[in-house]
């Protein structure tokens with residue numbers, strides 16, 4: 390082995406670049422962060438060939454003094470922190486003083502800057518880390534960084550770059566994150582001289598709408614919760630907007646985009662009951678926390694953070710989001726809690742989104758969604774029915790699948806099976822949580838053929854089955870009898886229920902059945918217990934279901950994340966039929 394030696398600076402920077410500047414998008418992220426840290430109000434990005442050929446970021450921020458230009462490109466040189474104490478409460482996005490040095494080590498970089506008080510701008514150029522003396526330049530204000538030919542001097546690295554389209558897609562994603570992180574800053578993006586994005590400074594809600602689209606805004610809820618030390622705000626998509634991938638998930642800690650395991654877990658938990666496990670929610674959420682309570686110096690690209698009190702953050706994020714998502718129909722105006730109907734209601738939600746700040750009080754929404762003035766003759770319910778419940782009264786059943794009901798806004802359509810399943814699920818869960826799962830003994834036990842393993846499982850786990858509300862006993866080497874089921878499920882097929890429970894215990898083990906698998910098992914049972922399509926319900930039965938839905942948390946989403954009901958207001962219907970136009 391050769392002798393130990395200290396590496397030359399350029400090589401050190403190139404090694405660092407491998408971590409910090411993985412691809413054009415990571416260089417773009419660093420430059421955008423520098424512009425934001427410099428207090429820019431406008432940031433313009435220009436890319437050529439996916440950022441591989443050229444990547445320019447110009448801002449109108451504070452600028453860099455002539456004598457500091459060379460230092461800005463030096464490693465471990467930063468204006469953002471000076472002491473360990475500063476590091477521990479850092480509020481800027483950058484603090485390590487290595488981004489520009491790393492980028493400069495693997496590209497041809499030009500840095501031009503002008504402070505307000507300077508007569509003109511100065512520019513410094515560097516090619517693969519070799520810096521030329523600075524010279525005067527033309528720039529009205531702020532800083533412009535030009536990065537050409539990324540990895541021109543490290544061919545091995547360059548080989549890892551993907552196609553222009555792929556690199557551009559990564560750059561655009563980084564651009565969107567920055568744009569979402571700071572709605573008060575104007576952003577533009579050009580690619581191959583074509584304008585791609587032009588976002589004027591605006592409020593957060595309009596920025597979210599501009600970046601994620603009207604579709605997202607129309608099927609999402611506002612979140613704004615505050616505790617003594619924490620605030621979570623933003624917009625969370627309802628299951629109707631869920632996706633197959635995690636691509637529309639934006640979480641910011643003090644305006645820094647992060648992907649944090651703890652936070653992801655808390656968010657996932659909050660969506661757990663309303664989203665099918667292979668669907669992913671969409672959201673843009675901002676967590677505000679004292680900078681001293683979060684360590685941002687744990688990952689080379691700062692995408693992960695560490696919270697001093699991880700448990701408190703987890704709990705807060707979970708509860709804040711859970712509260713926003715589980716607004717029950719009883720507490721909230723029907724149109725607001727209901728998922729938006731595909732024909733008419735998006736216009737409503739869009740209208741709401743356009744005019745309202747994230748922190749608007751609920752009463753403000755109420756006025757927006759309040760009953761539009763209608764002539765007296767259109768009063769939908771007769772005078773005898775004074776108190777109209779939120780989901781109204783049943784009119785009829787449609788095709789054995791839907792319940793049609795009338796409330797003070799107009800027409801309510803309920804997916805009978807999904808709604809019943811939701812009600813059952815919440816009941817089962819509440820009973821189990823409070824240890825009060827009531828059993829319904831069956832007058833005539835239901836016997837069924839079972840595999841030996843199921844018979845053994847039933848024998849071995851009698852206590853667990855009892856806790857879940859079941860009594861299942863062997864009546865032969867290959868036969869089981871169900872003697873009792875949970876009261877909530879008394880009308881379901883007892884053998885089906887028993888098979889589902891035994892299958893779960895057999896596959897996942899008793900302890901997991903009652904912990905991580907529990908809610909999935911309850912969902913399966915609820916599905917078995919819910920009324921099937923084509924069952925004819927009496928008006929009384931339909932009304933009973935509507936009342937139960939009102940009393941059930943999250944009644945507007947079924948366990949699989951599908952909506953359970955829609956509201957069509959008279960105005961929606963008038964619009965459909967172009968009445969009064």
Ligand SMILES: Nc1ncnc2c1ncn2[C@@H]1O[C@H](COP(=O)(O)OP(=O)(O)OP(=O)(O)O)[C@@H](O)[C@H]1O
Pocket residue numbers: 419423424427448450451452453460461462466467468469482483484485486487488489490531532
């Ligand atoms: N757009 C800009 N406007 C004003 N000053 C800038 C700009 N970009 C860089 N600087 C100055 O150059 C210094 C070095 O930037 P660099 O990105 O290398 O390090 P940093 O931002 O301090 O830390 P990090 O490596 O964590 O990003 C910054 O501390 C800042 O003073």
Ligand SMILES: [Mg+2]
Pocket residue numbers: 419422423482483484488489
């Ligand atoms: Mg930086």
